[in-house]
Amino acid sequence: MVTFNFLVLTALAYVALLFVVAFWADARASRGGARWLxxxxxxxxxxxxxxxxxxxxxxVGNAARSGLEYLTIYLGPTLVFLGWWWILRKLVRIGRARRITSIADLISSRYGKSSALAVLVTLLALAGTTPYIALQLQSVTLSFAVFANASADAGVARWDQSDLQTTAFWVASGLALFTILFGTRNLDTNERHHGVVTAIALEAVVKLVALLAVGVFVVWGVSGGIGDTLQIIAASPVAEWQPQPSRWIGMTFLSAAAIICLPRMFQVMVVEYSDERHLSAASWAFPLYLLAMSLFVLPIAVVGLAVLPDGANPDLFVLTLPLELDQEGLAVLAFLGGFSSATSMVIVAAIALSTMISNHIVVPLWLSSRPKGATVSGDLRQVVITSRRLAIIGILGLGYIYFRVTGGSNALSAIGLVSFAGVAQVLPALLGALFWRGATRAGAMAGLCAGFALWSITLALPAVGLFGPDTLQDGLFGTSLLRPQALFGVSSLDPLVHSILWSISVNTVLFLLVSLMTFPSPMERLQGVSFVNAFDGTDAQRGWVSGTVESEDLLVMTQRLLGARQAQALFQHEAARQGKPDGLPDPTPAFVELLERELAGSVGAATAHAMIGQINGDAVISVDDLLAVADESAQMLEHSSQLEAKSEELQQTARQLRLANEKLTALSVQKDAFLSQVSHELRTPMTSIRSFSEFMMEDGMTPAERTRYSTIIHDESLRLTRLLDDLLDLSVLESGQGQLNEAWTNLRDLIDRAVASAGADGKLILKRDRSAEDLSLFTDPDRLVQVFINVITNAGKYCTAASPELAITARVSGTMIEIDFVDNGAGIPAAQQALIFEKFARLSDQAAAGSAGLGLAICREVMARLGGEITYLADQQGAGFRIQVPQRLGSVEKLRA
Amino acid sequence: MTGPSRRVGTPLFLERGVYRRRRLIDAAKLLPFLAMALFLIPAWLSSGNDGAPGQTSAHLIYFFAAWLLLIAVALWLSHALHRSEGADTSEEDTPPVGPAE
Incomplete structure (x- = not known):
């Protein structure tokens, strides 16, 4: 007798084997070996x-209840695979070329990357798959219970509901663990899982061998051969076959649709796929596998009906029949077959669904909840992996909850068909995506929503038992037209066929109608072209001859690259040339070539060719890739212009540094010169003071001589004092210290004071317009007078004319007052004009000047402090100085600040 | 438009190998329709409205025979397509209209 513990150990050993195989395959694949994988x-x-x-x-249960009907579940997929050239080939090509990660991804990217559609398909898949996972949990727990109850005869208590639930819980947990370990170990861009696929392949062998073994045992071991088995069939309750054509066709259609639309099938068929030729082999090999799986179903069913006591659950005949006939080894094998069928489905479905949930729900939410531009790529990987793990746990948790809530209803196949009908709602949108360029997102949305709703009302909710018998009898809201299983009085049909008919046909009609009425976005149109024409143009590299390219598509792309105005101008020009001034130009080959050249100018020839080729349906880069390229090149342009700006900035800084350095060097030279000049200037009076005081120390001096010498000494020391005063004054001014004593004053008074102090009245003839000088200003009067004195004194000293004249003119210029002092002398030679404001810059004989040569330098500093300036007027007849001073001191400085 | 465009260098008639491959593809496309006929029509014939119910065992044999036949054809097509793969570089669904048949 097989004990329950032995069975648990066997199951655990089997799972351990799966772990080893998956781990080994992952390791081999990561080393790049094992091509047979x-x-x-x-x-x-x-x-x-x-x-x-x-x-x-x-x-087997189905066969025991309704004879041959179980075949439809295998015939549908057989049809699809025999017709692989129509649908699967295209699906696989698109899936590979566009790195599609799930059926939701496919639908959403075909309809312009619509995230709403992706979410909708994901939810639909979740709603369709959850009961199915519950179904797997149920069959595994029931098969455990069979063995537990078989050993119960040997004195152990029989299983009750809570034992089943505990088993289901542990099975769900174990499956979640396995799926997380091998389904989310790494984040492959292709979403491929070598370990899982290899483990699934092993499971496929196990379940096939198990079912064949039971079948062979039943046919040859129990019945005694094929002929006898056929006789048993003829004598069984299902001997007569009287199918309803609608149900037969409906179920065949349903299973055919399911194999295309089921998330787990999409995962193994398209996502995990690596070579297109495999599909051609699978076109006969997979139907053969299905044939083998269904070959002995009916014999097992009829023999079970004959051998097992009445009331035995036909859903478990595969297991109970060998047990009944004391074939315990065979029973354990059958148990493992059922176990592997359940586990492989749950693992792949959980991977597929978790991919969809994380890619289309969690990650978009996470991204939108974050501040823009703050994402690091490492972040996202962690989010994706974590969300997938949580999603897997959530999916299995949902399945477990569903199992507990429905209490493990007995008819397994009913739940399966409900699931199938749910995911089949994707079919119209999917086929439209592959074959009809006119299919739009709005159409797909409308069809899916309607199909989903009708499926829920007519099939899913009644199956869950959410509608009471009243609702089923009297209709929703008491309206008899809305009876869930007989909408609008269509009551002659089987509930399943009724539901398929309504949901799929309303789905399809809405999809078509809304698609016809709405207008797709450019992105949808681009994607539509590249999906529908997935096989076009693999050999069309000789020029743009095929007419699939559309002007709008070209315009959209060109705008992206060249900017809206330039692109529109280009298209308008071409339209005018083609004689269509109001519309878009026809995409003639010549125009497309012209466009390619234009684009090549901004993105490079290869990219331009690829982009045009893409719109032409030639290449297999997705529109997203293209837009990314376009954005990238725009970014690159921006980046390079930023770099340019940066290097410009650097050059400017370098220039400024060079200038500063030159200035510093010049300043240092100037300082040295200044020091030597100062010492020289100090030395001359000191020399005369010393020599004359030495003379005076000698004896025999006449009082007249003594007086003369002491006068010279006095004069020289006065000159020294003046020089030191000036130096002091200058250093105070240059360092920006020294207080200004501002006051309101009148310019005429200031000039009067200056003329008087300079003592120029005798020597110079002054030409003044005293009324024009009557200007009031706010400044430091003493300092300004000092400047005036200096200028007037200089005129007196250096004017070489016979009768020196000085013209003083004052006027207002904006906020400034300009005062020009122009004499009638020879002026200053042009070469020396630049030097006059430098310190110690005396142009003529020093003695004649009798000053230290600091006057104009001080003037310049004073004027700078007063917010104005003193300049030499080069274009005058004689020497001319212009003094500019603000009318109101402070206002200019504020402005400058 | 200049009508269905013929690619530069495409001959008017296809060479034998390419022609064969095109016909193989046609056969592969027709196969599911044969399968539909074989799988779905018996459901009508045996539906109880106007005739006697069918025998389950006989139909079981029929379905598996038809199934095996279809698998055999698919196997042959798959191999033949694989062999002829080099013949036609164009993987188009529909060959250019007009020339080359």
């Missing part, structure tokens, strides 16, 4: 996730 055989075997515990156990 990616062979057509592995591909075909991995497709067998279609055959779940539902088909393993439930098919």
């Amino acid at each position: 990616r062979s057509p055989l592995t591909y075909t075997l991995s497709l067998s996730v279609y055959c779940t515990a539902w088909t393993f156990y439930g098919a």
Whole structure:
């Protein structure tokens, strides 16, 4: 007798084997070896996730209840695979070329990357898959219970509901662990999981061998051969076959739709896929696998009906029949077959769904909840992996909850068909995506929503038992037209066929109608072209001859690259040339070539060719990639212009530094010169003072001589004092210290004071316009007078004319007052004009000047302090100085600040 | 428009290998329709409205025979397509209209 513990150990050992195989395959794949892991055989075997515990156990149950009907579940997929050239080939090509990660991804990217559609498909898939996962949990727990109850005869208590629930919980936990370990170990851009696929292939072999073994045992071991088995069939309750054509066709259609639309099938068929040739092999190998899986179903069912006591659950015949006939080894094998069917389905479905949930719900939410531009790529990987792990736990948790809530209803196949009908709602949108360029997002949305709603009302909610018998009898809201299983009085149909008919047909009609009425966005149109024409133009590299390219598409792309105005101008020009001044130009080959050249100018020839080729349907880069390229090049342009600006800035800084350095060097030279000049200036009076005081120390001096010498000494020391005063004054001014005593004053008074102090009245003839000088200003009067004195004194000293004249004119210029002092002398030679404001810059004989040569330098500093300036007027006849001073001291400085 | 465009260098008639491959593809496309006929029509014939109910065992044999036949054809097509792969570089769904048939 097989004990329950032995069974648990066997199951654990089997799971351990799966772990080892998956781990080994992952390791081999990461080393790049083991090509057979990616062979057509592995591909075909991995497709067998279609055959779940539902088909393993439930098919026999179905056959025992309704005869041949179970075949439809296998005939539908057979049709699809025999017709692989139509749909699967295109699906796989698009999936590979565009790195599609799930069916939601496919639908959403075909319809212009619509995230709403992706979410909708994800939810639909979740709603369709959850009961299915519950179904797997149920079959595994029931099969455990069979063994537990078999050993119960040997004195152990029989299982009750809580034992089943505990088992289901542990199975769900174990599956979650396995899926997380191998499904989210790494984040491959292709979403491929070598370890999982290899483990699935192994499971495919196990379940096939198990079912065949039971079948062979039943046919040859129990019945005594094929002929006898056929006789048993003829004598069984299902001997007569009287199908309803609508149900037969409906179920075949449903299973055909399911194999295309089921998330787990999409995962193994398209996402985990590596070589297009595998599909051609699978076109016969997978139907063969299905044939083998269904070959012995009916014999097992009829023999079970004959051998087992009445009331035995036909859904478990595969298991109970060998047990009944004391074939315990076979029973354990059958148990493992059912176990592997269930686990492989749950693992792949959980991977597929978690990918969809994380890619289309969690990550977009996470990204939108974050401040823009703050993402680091490492961040996102962690978010994706974590969200997938949580999603896997959530999905299995949902399945477990569903299992507990529905209490493990007995008809396995009913739940499976409900699931199928749910995911089949994607079919119209999917086929439209592949074959009809006119399909729009709004159409897909409308069709999916309507289909989803009708499926819920007519099939899913009644199946869950959410509608009471009253609702089923009297209709929603008491309206008899809205009876969930007989909408609008269509009551002659089987509930399943009724639901498929309504949901799929309303779905399709809405999809078509809304698509016809709405206008797709440019992105949708681009994607539509590249999806529908997935096989076009693999050999069309000789020029743009095919007419698939559309002007709008070209315009959209050109605008992105050249900017709106330039692109529109280009298109308008071409339209005018083609004689269509109001519309878009026809995409003639010549125009497309012209466009390519234009684009090549901004993105480079290769990219331009690829982009035009893309719109032309030639290449297999997605529009997203292209837009990324366009954005990238725009960014690159921006980046390079930033770099340019930076280097410009650097050059400017360098220039400024050079200038500063030159200035410093010049200043240092100037300082040295200044020091030597100061010492020289100090030395001359000191020399005369010393020599004359030496003379005076000698004896025999006449009083007249003494007086003369002491006068010279006095004069020289006065000159020294003046020089030192000036130096002091200058250093105070230059260092910006020294107080200004501002006051309101009148310019005429200031000039009067200056003329008087300079003592110029005798020597110079002054030409003044005293009324024009009558200007009031706010400044430091003493300092300004000092400047005036200096200028007037200089005129007196240096004017070489016979009768020296000085013209003083004052006027207002803006906020400034300009005072020109122009004499009638020879002026200053042009070469020396630049030097006059420098310190010690005496142009003529020093003695004649009798000053230290600091006057104009001081004037310049004073004027700078007063917010004005003193300049030499070069274009006058004689020497001319212009003094500019603000009318109101402070106002200019404020402005300058 | 200049009508269905013929690619530069495409001959008027295809060479034998390419022609064969095109016909193989046609066959592969037709196969599911044969399968539909084989799988769905018996459901009508055996529906109880106007005739006697069918025998389950006989139909079981019929379905598996038809199934095997279809698998055999698919196997042959798959191999033949694989062999002829080099013949036609164009993987288009629909060959250019007009020439080359």
